[in-house]
Amino acid sequence: MKIYSFIDEFSSFLPCVFTLGFFDGVHIGHKKVIQNLVLRARVIKYCSVLLTFNPHPKKVLNPEKKFFYLNTLSERIYHIKKTGIENLIIHPFTINFSKLSTKDFFQKILFSKIKIKKIITGYDSHLGKNRDGTFHQIREFSKLYGFELYKVNPCILENKIVSSTNIRKSLLKGNIEWANKALGYCYTLSGYVVRGTGIGKILDFPTANIQINKNKLIPKKGVYAVKIHYSNHIYKGMMNIGVRPTIDKKNQKIKIEVHFFDFYQNIYGKKIKVIIVQIIREEKEFNTLHDLKEQIQRDQIKIKNIFKKKSFESNYLL
Secondary structure, rough: OEEEHHHHHOOOOOOEEEEEEOOOOOOHHHHHHHHHHHHHHHOOEEEEEEEEEOOOOHHHHHHOOOOOOOOHHHHHHHHOOOOOEEEEEEEEEHHHHHHOOHHHHHEEEEEEOOOOOEEEEOOOOOOOOHOOHHHHHHHHHHHHHEEEEEOOOOOOOOOOOOOOHHHHHHHHHOOOHHHHHOOOOOOOOOOOOOOOOHHHHHHHHEEEEEOOOOOOOOOOEEEEEEEEEEOEEEEEEEEEEEEOOOOOOOOOOOOEEEOOOOOOOOOOOOEEEEEEEOOOOOOOOOOHHHHHHHHHHHHHHHHHHHHHHHOHHHHOOO
16 A cells, blocks of 8 residues: 555556545445455456545644544554545645635546546545535546446444444443444554552553544543563553543642553563453452452453454454
């Protein structure tokens, strides 16, 4: 897959099959669109092109409002590459760019730069200033510019449309299993291991405290069954997301702590990827550290039993 940082960088002698969007999460609905595109391009020997943006439009247009990504940029690139797309354009999204009307976007940006013969869109695609470019408007442009337009229907999972918004909501509610099914892979948190307070060692459950990208969405507070990808190996473990109310009642800063099963290496400063499998319970406050330790022991037993019953394909995990 070739990656371009601006639309102007891309060029091809071949006609193109094209799609665009942010594709946060690169979920099964996104993959349905992209795979439709890739298949059509291969059949007629056109090149496949996906145009996406960075940062997310909401970060630019509503900077005061908190918005968290399902994927970091590198994660998004990784998942898009796995779809088989040939050309990925990651164009900067700016205030000036957001002011382009749908007409100007087609006329001055797309069709002056790219030989588009087919456009594949999702069920809710919108283009241009104020998202005023609907499917019906794009269809009018298809007559003007002579390209074919196809709309891919949404994926429905357990009576709910698969969308980045619904996946974010599910993660924040702790509905990890639906989110993972909708993504087509287990949700992950990646970061560097930093020093904590050492309470985990006192409890005989040493943890790796990880510092993740500040723009990445953190799921609901609680205890999770996880697998950890470190140094080309997959380890089983448990993770706590929360403010640790038993240890520090005044703390409101979210911490992410991971305990590896049967692992004894020093990994301070190392990067790990935490693959979230299932939520076990919500975070709660205990009267004593002894009570907390007993609960962690029960959590560990429960999680080990989960891993005995469940198997995961490596592609699904990552």
